[in-house]
Amino acid sequence: MLLKKGAEAVVKSVYFDGRPAVLKERTRKNYRITELDEKLRSQRTRTEAKITGEAGRVGIRTAQIYFTDENNFSIYFQPVEGALLKDAFVNSDTGRIAKLSLKWGEAVAKLHSAGIIHGDLTTSNALVLGEEIYVLDFGLAFFSKREEDMAEDINLLRRAVEAVHNEDAKAIWGGFAKGYTENAKSGVIAKAAEVASRGRYSKRNKA
Ligand SMILES: Nc1ncnc2c1ncn2[C@@H]1O[C@H](COP(=O)(O)OP(=O)(O)OP(=O)(O)O)[C@@H](O)[C@H]1O
Numbered sequence: 001m002l003l004k005k006g007a008e009a010v011v012k013s014v015y016f017d018g019r020p021a022v023l024k025e026r027t028r029k030n031y032r033i034t035e036l037d038e039k040l041r042s043q044r045t046r047t048e049a050k051i052t053g054e055a056g057r058v059g060i061r062t063a064q065i066y067f068t069d070e071n072n073f074s075i076y077f078q079p080v081e082g083a084l085l086k087d088a089f090v091n092s093d094t095g096r097i098a099k100l101s102l103k104w105g106e107a108v109a110k111l112h113s114a115g116i117i118h119g120d121l122t123t124s125n126a127l128v129l130g131e132e133i134y135v136l137d138f139g140l141a142f143f144s145k146r147e148e149d150m151a152e153d154i155n156l157l158r159r160a161v162e163a164v165h166n167e168d169a170k171a172i173w174g175g176f177a178k179g180y181t182e183n184a185k186s187g188v189i190a191k192a193a194e195v196a197s198r199g200r201y202s203k204r205n206k207a
């Protein structure tokens, strides 16, 4: 069964080795020349396999990988039977939004403390199972201990939240920042604000 046809990948509900699995296959993009297309699909598949595995090893909740089929740009994952964080936020009251965003902040703080920058932290790349947050979609992730990279990761998240969850964005950001600060280096949230204001400043100057 097809779960999702995204910008980059087709995600299907399948079986692997007799077990239910989620197959994520990066499909060909005809607008890219073949050589570059295969290089990107292969790179992102390898990155996703490597960093998802590392995230799991350092105790971050994510989908376990059953098998990586590099030749077909495909990964077979354990199915996480949760709701998208995006939908969970839309369907929750203030108290639950506060709780879920706090947990999301904790999860991202743990990622950053392990030296993992996600690269695409959106509410479509996280699932809620019970009271826990699972982080998915590590195709654009990389390893870094630089606070600047952590701050950028967080600013992307903030912009994504503002774009998708307009009226709840403030509450989500508040909970996220609290959960993050309690579990990571204290300077990163401040640095994120600094980087964001610099961005706005330079944009204003260009106009
Ligand atoms: N292991 C999993 N268990 C349950 N659902 C999953 C799992 N992996 C992916 N999904 C679902 O499929 C959707 C798309 O997956 P994912 O975000 O990894 O791909 P994508 O956004 O198309 O990839 P990319 O951003 O690399 O193009 C997720 O939002 C989620 O709903």
Ligand SMILES: [Mg+2]
Residues within 6 Å of the ligand: 006, 124, 125, 137
């Ligand atoms: Mg995604």
